[in-house]
Amino acid sequence: MSLLKLKDVAKNFGAIEALKGVDLEIGTGEVVGLMGDNGAGKSTLVKIISGNFRQSRGSIEMDGDVVDFHRPMDARDVGIEVVYQDLAIADNLTAAENVFLGREIRKGWGPFKTLDKKAMIDRSAELFEELKSETRPRDLVRKMSGGQRQAVAIARTRLSQAKIVLMDEPTAAISVRQVAEVLSLIKRLKAQGVAIMLISHRMPDVFGVCDRIVVVRRGEKVADKRTADTSPEEITGLITGAIHEA
Amino acid sequence: MKPEVPSAGHASISEVTGIEERTLRQKLFTSQPFWVTVALLVLAVAIAFYQPSFASPANLSNITRNFAPFGIMAVGMTCVIITGGIDLSVGSIMGLVAIVAGLALTNEYSWYTAFSLGLLAGLACGAVNGFFIAYVGMSPFVVTLGMMSIARSLAVVISGNQMLYQFGPDAPIVKAIGQFRFPSGQPDSIFPAWIPAFSIQFWIMVFLALFVGYVFRSRAWGTHLFAIGGNEQAARMTGVNVDRIKFQAYVFSAFCAAISSLLIMAYSGSAINALGQTYELRVIAATVIGGASLMGGSGTAYGAIVGSALLEVIRNALLMAGIDSNWQGAFVGVFIILAVLVGMETRGFSLKEVLREMFRFGRKR
Numbered sequence: 001m002s003l004l005k006l007k008d009v010a011k012n013f014g015a016i017e018a019l020k021g022v023d024l025e026i027g028t029g030e031v032v033g034l035m036g037d038n039g040a041g042k043s044t045l046v047k048i049i050s051g052n053f054r055q056s057r058g059s060i061e062m063d064g065d066v067v068d069f070h071r072p073m074d075a076r077d078v079g080i081e082v083v084y085q086d087l088a089i090a091d092n093l094t095a096a097e098n099v100f101l102g103r104e105i106r107k108g109w110g111p112f113k114t115l116d117k118k119a120m121i122d123r124s125a126e127l128f129e130e131l132k133s134e135t136r137p138r139d140l141v142r143k144m145s146g147g148q149r150q151a152v153a154i155a156r157t158r159l160s161q162a163k164i165v166l167m168d169e170p171t172a173a174i175s176v177r178q179v180a181e182v183l184s185l186i187k188r189l190k191a192q193g194v195a196i197m198l199i200s201h202r203m204p205d206v207f208g209v210c211d212r213i214v215v216v217r218r219g220e221k222v223a224d225k226r227t228a229d230t231s232p233e234e235i236t237g238l239i240t241g242a243i244h245e246a
Numbered sequence: 247m248k249p250e251v252p253s254a255g256h257a258s259i260s261e262v263t264g265i266e267e268r269t270l271r272q273k274l275f276t277s278q279p280f281w282v283t284v285a286l287l288v289l290a291v292a293i294a295f296y297q298p299s300f301a302s303p304a305n306l307s308n309i310t311r312n313f314a315p316f317g318i319m320a321v322g323m324t325c326v327i328i329t330g331g332i333d334l335s336v337g338s339i340m341g342l343v344a345i346v347a348g349l350a351l352t353n354e355y356s357w358y359t360a361f362s363l364g365l366l367a368g369l370a371c372g373a374v375n376g377f378f379i380a381y382v383g384m385s386p387f388v389v390t391l392g393m394m395s396i397a398r399s400l401a402v403v404i405s406g407n408q409m410l411y412q413f414g415p416d417a418p419i420v421k422a423i424g425q426f427r428f429p430s431g432q433p434d435s436i437f438p439a440w441i442p443a444f445s446i447q448f449w450i451m452v453f454l455a456l457f458v459g460y461v462f463r464s465r466a467w468g469t470h471l472f473a474i475g476g477n478e479q480a481a482r483m484t485g486v487n488v489d490r491i492k493f494q495a496y497v498f499s500a501f502c503a504a505i506s507s508l509l510i511m512a513y514s515g516s517a518i519n520a521l522g523q524t525y526e527l528r529v530i531a532a533t534v535i536g537g538a539s540l541m542g543g544s545g546t547a548y549g550a551i552v553g554s555a556l557l558e559v560i561r562n563a564l565l566m567a568g569i570d571s572n573w574q575g576a577f578v579g580v581f582i583i584l585a586v587l588v589g590m591e592t593r594g595f596s597l598k599e600v601l602r603e604m605f606r607f608g609r610k611r
Contacts, residue, residue, distance in 0.1 A: 090476030092543035102485035114464040
């Protein structure tokens with residue numbers, strides 16, 4: 001059974017039809033690549049799934065139940081987390097503080113509740129260990145590599161036990177070595193049964209980790225193929241419109 | 247992915263990433279408040295050497311009383327500056343608070359009614375600041391600049407541009423509060439005479455700094471304050487109530503200004519509408535010297551206190567050395583720039599490197 005199911009999801013901005021009825025399914029532990037040129041409707045689709053926009057038409061089902069998102073918190077509550085391109089991380093805080101930002105563990109009683117730093121550091125260390133990332137909870141994020149930053153952002157989604165993680169261009173603007181690190185993070189998440197939607201422009205990354213590739217063009221889904229059954233050339237053709245539909 | 251490391255585990259991390267987990271000593275040596283404390287102590291010892299009366303209990307009692315109101319406000323200002331904001335209105339809020347409380351006393355209200363009214367006036371100013379900055383989204387500079395003008399003008403208008411000093415029946419109580427000292431400094435005190443008689447201003451500053459230090463370190467509110475300064479968008483997306491916390495920061499800054507104002511008014515037994523004029527700049531200077539970054543995201547309560555203390559000691563030292571008081575501004579200015587320069591150095595920009603680079607560049611041409 002599929003975890004997330006989009007049926008005929010469309011979005012209008014006034015007279016402009018950014019998304020013209022998209023069907024999409026993602027199963028547990030599946031990694032789906034979402035590709036498309038700028039303005040193809042990728043971000044609109046992601047923003048609908050993450051609860052930033054509300055669809056004009058169509059329905060979203062999570063675990064077989066129809067869900068309706070009005071705010072990002074609604075999507076988070078049913079287990080959909082987004083790792084944003086700019087990572088939503090505060091540079092001046094430590095890795096552990098970032099992982100727990102807005103969800104701090106507190107101890108004590110009533111007005112005397114204080115932060116339980118030890119618990120947060122220990123839990124973050126566990127999460128980084130699970131992700132096999134060389135990230136230490138007490139380090140300031142300012143001093144971290146792109147890969148470690150990704151690990152912090154991903155650890156945050158593990159904390160909330162997210163079922164689906166949307167990753168917006170996680171490999172843009174980082175070094176080759178760090179890209180490899182991020183891709184291995186994605187594989188670890190998948191190994192733990194988390195479904196991932198990878199939004200990326202980088203063909204090798206998408207082919208490296210995705211089970212399935214979905215291509216959108218001009219607000220329509222033009223392809224939904226198993227990675228094994230397609231090639232970078234075909235996907236490029238689909239993105240640009242050289243190949244009409246597959 | 248890093249190359250295969252034979253012994254997996256935490257031992258190899260620092261070798262691979264090049265980042266060492268910092269020891270306590272390293273943290274200390276790279277903190278601006280630490281170096282400002284060193285500067286303060288060196289300065290104090292140097293002056294005491296040339297001018298033994300500097301270290302007398304009476305003078306220490308005076309100095310700590312003089313800078314305490316600035317320290318109190320600097321703690322409030324630090325909260326605002328950590329969020330990446332600024333509060334230019336604290337000096338004017340002091341003027342308004344003093345006049346409101348002074349008028350109430352003049353009209354023979356009890357001391358606690360007067361203090362409460364003053365405090366309320368201050369909190370109201372802070373709430374207006376906070377509302378326009380946090381909820382309307384206006385620039386902190388603009389809003390507090392406006393409030394600076396408004397509060398001062400209100401103070402002048404409602405005081406009728408008069409100095410208030412006939413404080414009615416509660417005047418002795420007010421004066422007793424303002425001049426309260428612990429230890430008392432009297433000959434019959436149980437404390438030895440070499441312990442300075444610390445003022446109520448000083449004790450309130452210490453209490454406030456300890457409280458705010460605790461909040462920064464151990465409360466979620468503190469972490470959120472720093473997160474807002476580091477990346478406001480990130481804080482918002484992770485569910486931090488950014489607007490409410492920013493609002494509270496401005497109210498707290500105004501609260502600190504109101505407390506300072508009441509303490510100064512009570513000490514002097516008079517209220518003038520010019521109280522606090524240009525103090526906002528001294529408070530911001532103290533905060534910056536203490537290590538808060540105007541870009542937001544860093545600052546400590548201790549730094550705010552030490553920064554205020556350093557400014558006062560410089561002033562006091564020049565006075566004792568008999569140097570023309572017009573030189574104060576120059577010295578203070580040099581210290582502001584020096585302190586921030588040291589702070590930059592400790593954050594990874596090496597002044598030495600910059601100079602070497604410039605020098606090399608110059609030679610090549």
